[in-house]
Amino acid sequence: MxxxxxxxxxxxxxxxxxxxxxxxxxxxxxxxxxxxxxxxxxxxxxxxxxxxxxxxxxxxxxxxxxxxxxxxxxxxxxxAETFKHEFTMDFLSDGFRLSHDKGSRFWEWRSLDTYKESPHFFHLYFDTRSFLLVPKSACETAEQEKELRTILNINTKGK
CATH class of the missing domain: 1.10.287 (Helix Hairpins)
Incomplete structure (x- = not known):
């Protein structure tokens, strides 16, 4: 995805x-x-x-x-410079990649501690203070948002 x-x-x-x-x-x-x-x-x-x-x-x-x-x-x-860029985010079987015009970064799923939801975002937590905001508006359909939620649930389960 x-x-x-x-x-x-x-x-x-x-x-x-x-x-x-x-x-x-x-x-x-x-x-x-x-x-x-x-x-x-x-x-x-x-x-x-x-x-x-x-x-x-x-x-x-x-x-x-x-x-x-x-x-x-x-x-x-x-x-935070992060909020001034446009991103592409790929969710893969072994982790996820965040890319923009100046580079990219890959995280394995095990580096993700948990996630939470707020009205407009998925908050991906690496620890209690480090997190990444993924806008729900990036999902083109409600089905894609549900798919992303499922991916996050599967890969943070038991943590």
Whole structure:
């Protein structure tokens, strides 16, 4: 199976948000900060803490949320050359090859740890931090998308 694709900035930013939010350590931090913010609001409303303490906790919440929602995804997008190229990707029996006008790279299936799906992408994970985004829009039909999903399921099973 062969697909051709480029990247759409809005969709990539959304996929990067998905990646960051699904990381366990970030999820835990977001939950803790949200609980802290709710607790500070309740304590403020019951006059147990000052307005300054509530404002500081609100500011902390706003900074954290904006960093995961806006700053980090945009920073990764701007720094990565990958998103500026057009690619051809071949899925073979022994692995997959990613090519563009400046070269190509081949990975064996065993180097792929797992994959996840977001609304517009397949996220191919090599480890917890290294991943490749494959746009679902590269599949010309729903059948081709289903075939790609099957290929990924077969080659990441049991990992």
């Amino acid at each position: 062969t697909i051709h694709f480029g990247y759409n900035k809005k969709q990539v930013i959304q996929a990067l948000r998905y990646h960051f939010i699904t990381r366990p350590e970030i999820r835990i931090m977001l939950i803790v900060v949200n609980i802290f913010s709710i607790a500070s609001f309740i304590l403020y409303m019951t006059n147990m803490v000052s307005a300054m303490a509530f404002l500081v906790s609100s500011l902390l919440w706003a900074i954290l949320m904006s960093s995961f929602w806006f700053i980090m995804p945009n920073l990764v997008y701007r720094r």
